[in-house]
Amino acid sequence: MLKEFRAFIARGNVVDLAIGVIIGGAFGKIVTSLVNDIIMPPIGLILGNVNFSDLFISLTGRSFASLAEAQAAGAPTLNYGVFLNTVIDFLIVAFVVFLLVKQINRMKKPEPAPAAPATKDCPYCLSAIPLKATRCPHCTSELK
Numbered sequence: 001m002l003k004e005f006r007a008f009i010a011r012g013n014v015v016d017l018a019i020g021v022i023i024g025g026a027f028g029k030i031v032t033s034l035v036n037d038i039i040m041p042p043i044g045l046i047l048g049n050v051n052f053s054d055l056f057i058s059l060t061g062r063s064f065a066s067l068a069e070a071q072a073a074g075a076p077t078l079n080y081g082v083f084l085n086t087v088i089d090f091l092i093v094a095f096v097v098f099l100l101v102k103q104i105n106r107m108k109k110p111e112p113a114p115a116a117p118a119t120k121d122c123p124y125c126l127s128a129i130p131l132k133a134t135r136c137p138h139c140t141s142e143l144k
Helices: 002-010 012-046 067-072 080-107
Strands: 119-121 128-130
Touching: 002 012, 012 080
Parallel strands: none
Antiparallel strands: 119 128
């Protein structure tokens, strides 16, 4: 069983997957920083100095100055600003993955078209015969 496990781990697909997960995790952190630190502040400024990570609804009915204050008080909240940031993170990651897959597919060599068949079947004896044959060499039937 250990030998089978070692063979499974040594397969190229498993190693490629592990590398992809590690790079994906690091890429996710970069995208999160891009959204939170670069994209959302200008959007918040345009919308009237809104900090999206502080957008929330308190389910207790009490009013809090910030999300941190509500969480410190133990109030249940709907954090729709954080959700918006996460959706934008996802859209950016999905778009970059789309572009990456598109480029990888473009670099792959196209598979050659299948060669045209050189033979056809005789309609009488179903033997393979050359395409240009006018008479079947097996059953001697005349072909149209």
